[in-house]
Amino acid sequence: GSPEAQIALFSIRIAHLTEHLRANHKDYTTARALKALVGKRRRLLDYLIRKDINRYRAIIAQKELGIRK
Template sequence: MVKNPFISVIPQEEKEKNCGSVEFQVFSFTNKIRRLSSHLELHKRDFLSQRGLRRILGKRQQLLNYLSKKNRVRYKKLIGQLDIRESKTR
């Protein structure tokens, strides 16, 4: 099992009480997306993994849209930490 390098950014006590927070969920989805992307580079015809990747991307995008509407500062901070692009639809 690969250790998630992004979760180590969050302190341990916050991780235990906030594992349902939007930031933590986006961290875990980003980790899954990166693992699936590297898998699909090797296995280009794995269509079920491609479908799973699209579903996870959609879920992460929904969470990011929610966060951008509720708290723009937290959204910008999260985007910067994860080094992902901002949503085009605004």
């Protein structure tokens, strides 16, 4: 799918895993998976910055994804 769709899906999964880790702070496997997802999302955002800055700004402007600059 498009980078925007992938970023949105990663953001939903990141939020879910973050909630899980708040209740299960010793779940190191989930913590590792969360770090990997955050890295994947960051790489996609960096790709959008390089390819089309306007699409990047549109993603950042969406408050429901919870992505900061």
